[in-house]
Amino acid sequence: MDYPISAPHTIECIPARQGVAVHIKKGRTVRVINTHGKQVVDTWAFNANDVGEFLSMEHTRASILKLVPGVGDVLVSNRRSPILTIIDDTTPGVHDTLMAACDIHRYRQLGVEGYHENCADNLTRALSTLGISITETPSPLNLFMNVPVAEDGALSFKAPTSEPGQYVSLYAEMDLIAVFSACPQDVVPVNDMVPMEAHYAIF
């Protein structure tokens, strides 16, 4: 299959520590750009016609038989339907499918007092700008996130391996609503300790 990248397009900002929701039509491609290189972008996708169907990490792993998807892999929904295909990746290919989105409970356990921005709230707030509410936070595709898996199954949180301007391109297999959250984690080094903005462009 051929995935044409057609001009024109504009580059939009995912502000530091915040989330954005955007409609993407079937057959379009969204490029998620790690502008500063070390920023994790928690990514979700929902069927635009039924948000009860969404990108699922546990169904995708069972389908592609890999911990981490790469170029050519078709990511599937919780109904095992194709929802996004990775058609390009200029990073070293280090992403995460294992970890929940950060949430207020996570920061509380890390010793943060008061409110802390978090990807779970960013998701619900971003969707609310489109008039959409959800009851659960699907496990996200954590683009650029570096969670090494040791031989004994031990996991750790490390800084991303990507460099400024590197990106991943995702082809929409259905009409969907995508949400991108520039992860605000600044207690453990998943964003190299400095949450930054990222960008996306739809082709």
Added chain:
Amino acid sequence: MDYPISAPHTIECIPARQGVAVHIKKGRTVRVINTHGKQVVDTWAFNANDVGEFLSMEHTRASILKLVPGVGDVLVSNRRSPILTIIDDTTPGVHDTLMAACDIHRYRQLGVEGYHENCADNLTRALSTLGISITETPSPLNLFMNVPVAEDGALSFKAPTSEPGQYVSLYAEMDLIAVFSACPQDVVPVNDMVPMEAHYAIF
């Protein structure tokens, strides 16, 4: 912490290809027994007072920093609260946290025509016997399931490594409803091709 195992108790059946739901009080222990040795038991746990809180694989991995939990590990909910602790495991310790429950879509893709029993339906049916309905299928703790992870992140489905009568004991950290499904998968070898019954006992 000490986890006393107190008599008396009775051993209950998880019928082959079916699911059961059971209330477990905080402080009790449920032993899940692989009666015939090669049967996967998809396991869920819900807060008995609010089924919107449930055992979460993606939050548990972030908490224990392991792909597969072992004895002493505290499994957490989608609100990052302790919900179950593994206090005993007489198997070789091979379980799975990566794979979605099997569902009708899975069997359709595997070429099965007509209905096939599946763990997702077993979950909703078992909960319905307690008058409970849910909208989503949480990613299960797949007890005894053997999903080797290769060095390059490749995943595969293999027969369980456990032997007849081996078991895992789970301590309830809150009042909960547990659901156990004796996985009906008979197309790929996760149950060594022959789905069987399993058993559980609450102490």
